[in-house]
Amino acid sequence: MIDAHAHLIDSKIDAENIINNMASDKLDMIINIGTCVKDSKKGVKLAAENENIYTTVGIHPEYASSVTEQKLQTIDELASRDKVVAIGEIGLDYHYEITEEIVEKQKQIFIEQIKIAHKHGLPIVIHCRDAADDVIKILKDNKQFLTNGFCMHCYSEGSRYYQTFKDMGSYFSFTGNITYKKTDRSYLKNLDKDKIMVETDSPYLAPEPLRGTINAPKNVWITAQKVADELEMSLTDFNNLVTKNIKTFYRIK
Ligand SMILES: [Zn+2]
Structure with a gap:
């Protein structure tokens, strides 16, 4: 099994223990x-030192207000390093109250990083929180830069948006919140099987019954079981499927 999305640099995580x-x-x-720039740099180092770790580089929308041209240039430089497999996570986050100015800044750095991904021939890992309409608009307006594919990480937009993302060729990566009681799972069967991935988003979003605890990559198995059940697949077949999909998305041999 592969965890398609974890934050091993996070201070709540014991990366060494996880890797061992x-x-x-x-x-x-x-x-x-x-x-952010700092953890993207650390991620490149971690991947260089550990055979089975790959990394993405990018600036999360949460940090938009402090982003400078210099920081974007550093992401551009890091994008060409060994074992960097995507630009991310990038996108829009309107969950907390933010000013119009910050919204504009989020959009601007999202678009600039989409262009960096295109320049380096890399796919994109997208973070979208309460911002689906604007994310869709930006992706459509910048379609010419999406030639290496993109995934909706921690897909949480449910039935309302899945068809739009599906039509745009998106991968759907599911994390612990797909196991939560009130989560809409009705559309899962309508997705293309070869576009499904699983992840933990560790240390966040631990799946049921561990909800509320610090998440770890090994819990990807719990989320995988839940999605496999919804698709009426055996866990073995589902593991083979998502392993193939994740490697295809990130272009890992
Ligand atoms: Zn994340």
Whole structure:
């Protein structure tokens, strides 16, 4: 099994311990995800030092207000380093009250990083929180830069938006919140099977019954079981499917 999205640089995470236990946790690979320049740099180093760790580089919308031209240039430089498999996570986050100015800044750095991905031939990992309409508009307006594919990480837009993202060729990556009681799972069967991925978003979003605890990559198995059940697939077949999909998306041999 692969965890398609984890934050191993996060201070709540003991990356060394997680990496040492990968074999016993039946984890073949973890994709570490960048959220700022500092942890993107650390992610590149972590991937260089550990065979089964790959990484993305990028600036999360949450940090939009402090982004400078210099920081974007650093992401551009990091994008060409070994084992960098995508630009992310990037996107829009309107969950907390933000000013119009910050919204504009989020949009601007989202678009600039989409262009960096295109320049380096990399796919994009998208963070979207309470901002689906604007994310869709930006993706449509910048379609010419999406030639290497994109995934909706922690897909949480439910039935209302899945068809739009599906039509745009998106991958759908599911995390612990797909296991929560009130989550809409009715559309899962309508997705293309070859576009489904699973992830933990560790240390966030631990799946049921661990909800509220610090999440870890090994819990990707719990989320996988839930999605496999919805698709009426065996866990073995589902593991083979998502392993193939994640490797295809991130272009890992
Ligand atoms: Zn994340």
